[in-house]
Amino acid sequence: MPVAYSQVYIESAGHFMPGAPIANDGMDAYVAPLNRLSERLKRRILAENGIQQRHYAIAPDGSTTYSNAQMAKGAIEAALAQAARPIADIGFLASGSSGGDALMPGFASMIQGEMAAPPMELLSVHGVCAASVGALQSAALAVEHGTHAHALAVASEMPSRLFKRSRYASQGYNTDFDAHFLRWMLSDGAGAVLLGQGAALPQRPDLRLKLRWTHQRSFAGDYPVCMQLGLTHDRQRSHLDFPSWAEAEAAGALSLRQDIRLLPHLFDVCIHEYARIAHQGWLPARGIDHFLCHYSSEKFIPVVDELLNKAQLSIPRERWWSNLAWRGNTGAASIFVMLAEYLQTEHERLKPGDTMLCFVPESGRFTAGYMLLEVEPSTPAAQATTRSAAAPAQRAPQATAAPESALIAPPHDPAAAPTGLAPLLTELASIWHDYRSQVWRTPLVHRIHSGQLQQADYVRWMSQWVPQVREGSLWMREGAASLTGAYAELAALMGVHASEEQNDFKILHQDYLNAGGTETDINQLRRNPGGEALNSYLHSLAATPNPIGLLGAIYIIEGTGQRIVPSLLPLLRQHLALGPECFRFLEYHGANDEDHLERWLLAVQMVMALDETGKAAAAIAATARHTAALYLMQFRHILDATATESAR
Secondary structure, rough: OOEEOOOOOOEEEEEEEEOEEEEEEHHOOOOOOOHHHHHHHHHHHHHHHOOOOOOOOEEOOEEEOOOOOHHHHHHHHHHHHHOOHHHOOOOEEEEOOOOOOOOOOOHHHHHHHHHHOOOOEEEEEEEEHHHHHHHHHHHHHHHHHHOOOOOEEEEEEEOOOHHOHHHHHHHHOOOHHHHHHHHHOOEEEEEEEEEOOOOOOOOOOEEEEEEEEEEEEEOOOOOOOOEOOOOOOOOOOOOHHHHOOHHHHHHOOOEEEEEEHHHHHHHHHHHHHHHHHOOOOOOOOOOOOOEOOOOOOHHHHHHHHHHHHOOOOOOOOOEEEEEEHHOOOOOOHHHHHHHHHHHHHHHOOOOOOOOOEEEEEEEOEEEEEEEEEEEEEHHHHHHHHHHHOOOOHHHHHHHHHOOOOHHOOOOOOOOOOOOHHHHHHHHHHHHHHHHHHHOOOOHHHHHHHHHOOHHHHHHHHHHHHHHHHHHHHHHHHHHHOOOHHHHHHHHHHHHHHHHHHOHHHHHHHHHHHOOOOOOOOOOOOOEEEEEEEEEEEEEHHHOOOOOOOOOHHHHHHHHHHHHHHHHHHHHHHHHOOHHHHHOHHHHHHHHHHHHHHHHHHHHHHHHHHHOOOOOHHHHHHHHHHHHHHHHHHHHOOOOOOOOOOOOO
């Protein structure tokens, strides 16, 4: 749940960019291509990310011109100068960064020392991009609780020292793509935010900028490492496990890497999390007026935009703002640099009552960070008028209190929510979000992501899945036969779906045989305990009069095929020495379940239009929740030592 604030304001924001801006054609003097491959990669990556210039805190010869602590100091001084406030007024300093100049002590300590600042409370937040949100949240709590009248949050990054040509010499200039990639993405800079209890903005004395809430949530338990420094390419050894750092360097354990194959999942997860807090009522009814979105590449703009649209949380593109093109991607510092520059250059756009959303997706091991700000007039009379008009809630209201415009359809539903369905689709999205997260932590998916899945594991999975899929069309037909009265017209739609599912198990069985399975008699294959429980539940429900709740089961099952299976298939192909003839079922469902969900949405519309009792939505949501729990149980039992591919 987001952390709400009642008396915290952003009083100023400053940034520090080292040296003159470096255009794309001048990068080679600082971050040179290592070989012919990296020159091609450079052209491709720069064409996609949209960065036209950036700043480096190193000289062309690789020597340091500004340390990370010095850049942080510069940003803090800029923020303090705007507010005409001395460092002696600051009682709390929180820093956010992926790393300071020293491994220890903490980065905040080094910044305080660099500034020769008086004694104060410190916190060093170590992370990647969302470390800035963590730093700001801790500083805001210090002000909110009255511990300190003023607090600073600063974020600074200096990746250029990792990218200079000399560091790659020990590797013969030959390194993997993941280590090449970030050389053309990241640059240096620092941003700082001064928090207090209500001073007007320096650029707009008639306005104050209130911090409404902050929210951050990590999904490190769901996904493998995406962006890292200090591990070997296979993530199996730390640089500290080597006899010396020279050997760790030679093995590539000190190269900054990003697994770009995982990046699409980052935005999916972050938008789902945004949908979750929207469902809880944390978004203002009037919508978002200013959207500061931290993305590493302009390539991801349409990705974020599309996901927001599918979630019915769209923000018009004219309200988006980013300085990525001329400031570059400065990691944790990016959102503070962006906010500082926005307040300096775009302050005339601010109006009382406006809301500003800052969004920070972090790829380290997937963290979502958000900050919601609101513009207030600085005069007391105008403040009262603005507050009485319509301010966002200070604490999360019940989900039912949120206006329909703030409620969302599942991000994995390709269509916008039809009128009247938003509350149900919102609840289903929340159920899905929790289910997906738990599936990602099952032994099977962990083994797939870690590259440890063996061919025998895949065969075992298929052997248990075949009989489960075989029953799908049967319980659907049974459910269709149980529909009576006004719901009878739904039976035809369910019948079409059942017909499409009827022979899917045969494709899956052939995949199982192609992968090395030996049981040719499908009747001898057995579901695991979770699969048995799921099958029993669905058949039992299908036999009841008008089992419209089955639509909730279909939502989870088809959603698994549309959202989970496609993300696993590339990894299975990568790690298993099996041909395409072994993955036909997975490929089919990844490509077609989106169409199935469109038909599902039509069925839900039909049911809701016919529902006279007002109980249909509750039945669909309850069945989705139960199905998710049972399908999760099926995932958890796949690698059980007692599971066998056939009855004995």
